[in-house]
Amino acid sequence: MNAHALRPLQVRKEGRVRYADALRLQADLVERRRDGRIPDTLVLLEHPHVITLGSGSRAAHVLANARERALLGIELFETGRGGDVTYHGPGQLVGYPILDLKPDRKDVHRYLRDLEEVLIRAVARLGVEAGRREGLTGIWTARGKLAAIGVRVSSGWITSHGFALNVATDLRFFQTIVPCGLEDRAVTSLSEEVDRSVTLEDTFAPVSEAFCDVFQCEML
Numbered sequence: 001m002n003a004h005a006l007r008p009l010q011v012r013k014e015g016r017v018r019y020a021d022a023l024r025l026q027a028d029l030v031e032r033r034r035d036g037r038i039p040d041t042l043v044l045l046e047h048p049h050v051i052t053l054g055s056g057s058r059a060a061h062v063l064a065n066a067r068e069r070a071l072l073g074i075e076l077f078e079t080g081r082g083g084d085v086t087y088h089g090p091g092q093l094v095g096y097p098i099l100d101l102k103p104d105r106k107d108v109h110r111y112l113r114d115l116e117e118v119l120i121r122a123v124a125r126l127g128v129e130a131g132r133r134e135g136l137t138g139i140w141t142a143r144g145k146l147a148a149i150g151v152r153v154s155s156g157w158i159t160s161h162g163f164a165l166n167v168a169t170d171l172r173f174f175q176t177i178v179p180c181g182l183e184d185r186a187v188t189s190l191s192e193e194v195d196r197s198v199t200l201e202d203t204f205a206p207v208s209e210a211f212c213d214v215f216q217c218e219m220l
Helices: 018-032 066-070 110-126 171-176 190-194 198-214
Strands: 009-014 040-046 050-053 075-078 085-088 094-097 145-154 160-164 217-219
Touching: 009 198, 018 040, 018 075, 018 094, 018 160, 040 198, 066 075, 066 171, 085 171, 094 198, 110 145, 110 160, 110 198, 198 217
Parallel strands: 009 040, 009 217, 050 075
Antiparallel strands: 040 094, 050 085, 094 160, 145 160
């Protein structure tokens, strides 16, 4: 592949998917990507209410006990990504890039910064100014954290897990956790930022296009 060739990218919009089903989907796609049976793939979906625990999670960062979670309809999952505790739910765009980082992107730190850049560019297209915070992962506005990132890079440099962008999320559900282990830091959403209802559908094109810009790919 020459330096200017665009990598093919398949974008899959899966709708609302239970977290356990999304884990199985990712495992299948990672295996197929590793074998070269599919191109780089970006899965876009949303989850029902779920709290996920990354490899750096502390139990104390889950504030809702089992009974409270049951009343709120929140599942709890340990997962294979990095990072701490996150919440996913309706109105949040979750992106799972299944990418082969070989041969020239074998740098996890760079990959994280590239995902942040995708989200910064995508929300800018929707009229929201966001940026990074020193020493932290994700993107932020003056009001708070707009998107979380937690990834896994498996053997063969195939990525999974990814990002969660608050679009029209009910932010009250973040009170059930210490988001990403960061106390006293607010969360926000695109709808909050622009003071109107933003839908997941509104974000598909900006996110997909920004993804292709940053990762030098072309949608199939």
